[in-house]
Amino acid sequence: MNSFKDIFENYHWDDIKAKLETVTLSDVENSLQKSTKTIDDFLNFLSPVAAQKLELMAQMTQKITQKRFGKTIQLYAPLYLSNECQNICTYCGFSLDNSLKRKTLSSTELIIEAMALKAMEVNHVLLVSGEANKTVGLSYFLTAVRLLKPHFANISIEVQPLSEEEYQQLHDEGVNAVLVYQETYHQEVYKEYHPKGKKSNFNFRLETPDRIGKAGIHKMGLGVLLGLEDWRVDSFFNALHIDYLQKQYWKSKFSVSFPRLRPAEGIIEPNFIMEDKDLLQLICAYRIWNEDLEISISTRENEKFRNNIISLGATAMSAGSKTNPGGYVVDPESLEQFETSDERSMNEMRSIIKQAGYDPVMKDWDSVYSGI
Amino acid sequence: MNNQQLIIADRTFESRLFLGTGKFGSLEEMAESIIASETNMVTMALKRIDSQSSEDDLLGLLRSTKAHLLPNTSGARTAKEAVLAAQLAREALETNWVKLEIHPDPKYLLPDPIETLYATEELAKLGFIVMPYIHADPVLCKRLEDAGTAVVMPLGAPIGTNKGLRTVDFLEIIISQSNVPVVVDAGIGAPSDAAKAMEMGADAVLVNTAIAVARNPINMALAFKEGVIAGRRAYESGLGAIGNHAKASSPLTSFLFE
Numbered sequence: 130m131n132s133f134k135d136i137f138e139n140y141h142w143d144d145i146k147a148k149l150e151t152v153t154l155s156d157v158e159n160s161l162q163k164s165t166k167t168i169d170d171f172l173n174f175l176s177p178v179a180a181q182k183l184e185l186m187a188q189m190t191q192k193i194t195q196k197r198f199g200k201t202i203q204l205y206a207p208l209y210l211s212n213e214c215q216n217i218c219t220y221c222g223f224s225l226d227n228s229l230k231r232k233t234l235s236s237t238e239l240i241i242e243a244m245a246l247k248a249m250e251v252n253h254v255l256l257v258s259g260e261a262n263k264t265v266g267l268s269y270f271l272t273a274v275r276l277l278k279p280h281f282a283n284i285s286i287e288v289q290p291l292s293e294e295e296y297q298q299l300h301d302e303g304v305n306a307v308l309v310y311q312e313t314y315h316q317e318v319y320k321e322y323h324p325k326g327k328k329s330n331f332n333f334r335l336e337t338p339d340r341i342g343k344a345g346i347h348k349m350g351l352g353v354l355l356g357l358e359d360w361r362v363d364s365f366f367n368a369l370h371i372d373y374l375q376k377q378y379w380k381s382k383f384s385v386s387f388p389r390l391r392p393a394e395g396i397i398e399p400n401f402i403m404e405d406k407d408l409l410q411l412i413c414a415y416r417i418w419n420e421d422l423e424i425s426i427s428t429r430e431n432e433k434f435r436n437n438i439i440s441l442g443a444t445a446m447s448a449g450s451k452t453n454p455g456g457y458v459v460d461p462e463s464l465e466q467f468e469t470s471d472e473r474s475m476n477e478m479r480s481i482i483k484q485a486g487y488d489p490v491m492k493d494w495d496s497v498y499s500g501i
Numbered sequence: 502m503n504n505q506q507l508i509i510a511d512r513t514f515e516s517r518l519f520l521g522t523g524k525f526g527s528l529e530e531m532a533e534s535i536i537a538s539e540t541n542m543v544t545m546a547l548k549r550i551d552s553q554s555s556e557d558d559l560l561g562l563l564r565s566t567k568a569h570l571l572p573n574t575s576g577a578r579t580a581k582e583a584v585l586a587a588q589l590a591r592e593a594l595e596t597n598w599v600k601l602e603i604h605p606d607p608k609y610l611l612p613d614p615i616e617t618l619y620a621t622e623e624l625a626k627l628g629f630i631v632m633p634y635i636h637a638d639p640v641l642c643k644r645l646e647d648a649g650t651a652v653v654m655p656l657g658a659p660i661g662t663n664k665g666l667r668t669v670d671f672l673e674i675i676i677s678q679s680n681v682p683v684v685v686d687a688g689i690g691a692p693s694d695a696a697k698a699m700e701m702g703a704d705a706v707l708v709n710t711a712i713a714v715a716r717n718p719i720n721m722a723l724a725f726k727e728g729v730i731a732g733r734r735a736y737e738s739g740l741g742a743i744g745n746h747a748k749a750s751s752p753l754t755s756f757l758f759e
Contacts, residue, residue: 200527201524487526490549492548497547498577
């Protein structure tokens with residue numbers, strides 16, 4: 130077995146959708162009681178009927194997370210490198226057809242932005258860019274990582290899908306984690322949202338985590354963009370993907386994120402609305418199914434939800450985030466990817482986490498483990 | 502090892518309970534738990550220490566507890582990474598003690614025996630006091646002794662599970678034939694587990710999750726302290742043998758003496 134595609138092809142969207150509707154309350158109860166959970170149990174936790182068990186699921190989620198991760202929240206912040214992009218993604222502020230001025234950070238600007246993050250005491254940084262292979266390709270990323278490595282304990286990237294060799298080079302340079310979201314596992318819908326650019330190749334994206342795993346990257350982050358399609362079905366496929374990867378790349382860590390569509394310049398409205406109670410059910414489903422999964426919550430979510438999710442499964446959170454290149458100091462007015470919903474500073478978030486009885490952790494990695 | 506005090510390398514320990522420092526809800530709670538436990542040594546991950554920052558909160562608070570600091574290499578996947586981490590920790594914390602943790606598998610955090618043996622050989626040569634976290638594998642323990650380890654730290658159950666001494670049969674063998682102190686590490690979920698390990702003759706135990714995640718970590722630290730003391734005292738006092746057989750009132754062999 131060489132890629133997830135072989136497994137993916139054995140499942141059909143409509144079958145999963147139908148299956149979710151036929152889950153009964155006793156199916157959910159049985160799954161909750163099992164000591165080892167499978168992907169079929171995850172499907173039961175995800176089902177509409179499981180919402181009736183949400184309080185119990187939340188309590189289990191809290192216990193399991195504390196046992197595995199303790200009462201801690203890892204804090205990080207994104208650093209946007211560029212908003213240049215050759216893709217059309219109808220939901221994204223960086224979309225090619227959005228005729229706004231583009232910006233890519235120079236090396237000097239990158240360091241200035243990095244220093245602003247250091248002043249916020251950020252030690253885990255996530256580098257983000259659009260997809261513009263000519264100006265913001267592998268050599269740009271390698272330079273960025275080389276410049277930033279002395280300043281951060283942990284560097285993650287969220288950029289266009291790359292080749293196995295390119296991931297290998299990033300790993301050797303010191304990248305700890307790579308995040309790549311499939312956006313949606315519905316092939317036809319994927320085509321509609323990504324009509325143009327390299328990103329329109331569904332399968333190349335689908336097989337990206339395999340390439341990341343083969344390159345020996347320590348951690349990979351997966352997710353779907355919630356709002357593009359039925360979140361239950363999409364999340365089932367995302368979990369199926371993680372389930373496969375975890376067995377295949379046993380040395381890698383996995384994290385899952387829950388980007389809900391947010392307003393951005395020139396984008397369409399979400400087709401599917403996901404309410405807070407749905408998102409909580411999804412987070413609980415992941416946690417009860419998979420105790421070791423890191424769960425990351427970004428500033429796309431609102432203050433109330435973020436305050437409460439600290440003790441309900443989250444293991445990592447971003448704070449004080451700017452989603453535009455130069456957003457911290459260099460060019461605060463540049464085009465942003467999306468509007469953040471929680472604008473509280475890193476310091477405020479640290480206090481909130483402490484008030485919840487949790488330890489806000491700024492450093493939980495060391496560059497000594499990266500790029501050896 | 503039937504002496505009153507625990508000695509590892511050149512250091513004497515009053516307490517046979519070691520603590521981990523992860524997973525606590527606040528640094529203050531962690532420090533108070535350490536103090537309540539009366540431990541003499543705590544382990545902390547090198548990756549949590551910010552040696553660039555002059556006022557690292559974690560390190561400052563740990564130092565205030567007076568317990569010895571035992572840096573660990575959690576995060577290392579290979580011997581090479583672990584050796585580098587140990588060297589960095591030696592520089593940052595000015596200690597040549599290291600708890601060797603090499604787990605390439607981030608899911609169950611199970612130790613890699615092969616890489617651990619390589620790293621122990623290397624670190625011992627470099628003058629480190631090596632405390633390796635390992636499977637309860639009696640043969641590996643003897644190999645580590647040959648490599649110059651200071652102690653062996655077999656697991657009772659997978660780390661963080663609170664399942665207790667699932668490896669009891671192997672721990673018995675390890676304890677019975679060890680020439681270095683045996684510290685049971687990982688899986689100890691309750692003070693009774695710690696007491697049981699001490700009753701069996703383990704030299705010490707290391708506890709983290711069961712204390713850090715308790716509703717009241719400070720009281721739980723106290724309970725573990727007492728469990729360890731009780732277990733050790735019972736061991737030193739000579740526990741009665743466990744018997745399944747009742748003593749017959751009319752022995753079958755009595756005719757021999759009539």
